[in-house]
Amino acid sequence: MATTIINNYLALKNALVEDNGKKAASSGKLLYDALGKYEISSVPASKQKELKDILYDAREHAEHISENGNKIDHQREHFEILSTDIKDLVVITGADRTLYQIYCPMYDNKKGGKWLSESNEIKNPLLGSKMIKCGSVSQVIAVK
Ligand SMILES: [Cu+2]
Numbered sequence: 001m002a003t004t005i006i007n008n009y010l011a012l013k014n015a016l017v018e019d020n021g022k023k024a025a026s027s028g029k030l031l032y033d034a035l036g037k038y039e040i041s042s043v044p045a046s047k048q049k050e051l052k053d054i055l056y057d058a059r060e061h062a063e064h065i066s067e068n069g070n071k072i073d074h075q076r077e078h079f080e081i082l083s084t085d086i087k088d089l090v091v092i093t094g095a096d097r098t099l100y101q102i103y104c105p106m107y108d109n110k111k112g113g114k115w116l117s118e119s120n121e122i123k124n125p126l127l128g129s130k131m132i133k134c135g136s137v138s139q140v141i142a143v144k
Contacts, residue, residue, distance in 0.1 A: 002093040004034040009086050010118050012065065016072070016079060016125035017132070024079075025069030032062035038093075047092050054092070058085035076126050080107065083115040090116075090141060101139040106131060114138065 008031035015023035035055050040048050061082035065075045087101060100117045107113030107126040115125055122135045 002038065002090055003096050005031065005038060005086070005089065005093075006095060006097070006099070008034050009082075009116065012062075012079065013115060013117065013125045014123075016076060016128060017123045019072065019128040021072040021075055022069045024072070024075050025066050028062050028065030028075070032059055032066055035059045035062060043092055051089065051092050054085050054089050058082055058089065061085065072128075080113040080115070080126060083113075086116055087114075087141065095141060095143060098143055099141040100137050101141060102135045103138040104131075104135040106134050116141070 008027055012024055012027035012031055015021075015027050035058050038051075038055055040051055040055070043051055061078040064078045065082070068074045068078075087099075090099060097118060100120045101114055102117050102122060102124075103112060103114050104124055104126055105112045113126045117123070120137050120140075122133050124132050124134050127134060
C-alpha cells in the first residue's frame with residue numbers, strides 16, 4: 001500500500017492550493033523519500049518494471065519541487081506531470097482511500113492539467129488562489 005506516498009503527495013497538493021511554495025518544497029522532500037522507500041517486491045512481478053519506471057520519474061519531479069521553494073510556477077509544472085505518475089502508481093499499488101482525478105482546462109494557457117485529490121470538492125493546486133474553484137472530477141479511483 002502506498003499510504004506514505006499518498007499522504008505526502010496530498011500534503012504537497014494542499015500546500016500548492018495555499019500558494020505556499022516553502023511548504024510544497026518540504027512535502028516534496030518527504031514525498032521524494034517515500035518514493036525511494038517503496039518496496040517494489042510488494043507488487044506482482046509482471047508490474048515491477050512499470051512501477052520502477054514510475055517511481056524513478058516521480059522522484060525526479062519530487063526532487064525538483066523540493067529544490068524550488070521560491071519558484072511556485074516551476075513547482076506546479078513538475079507537480080502536474082508528477083500527478084500522472086502518482087495516478088499510474090496507485091493503479092498498480094492500490095490506495096487506502098478513494099482518490100479523485102480532477103481536470104482543470106485553464107492551466108498552462110488552456111492546455112489543461114490534472115491532479116489527484118482526497119475530495120471531490122474543487123481546490124485548484126495548479127492555479128491556486130488565482131482560480132481556486134476551477135476544475136471538475138474526471139475520474140474516481142476507488143479503494144481496491
Ligand atoms: Cu525543475
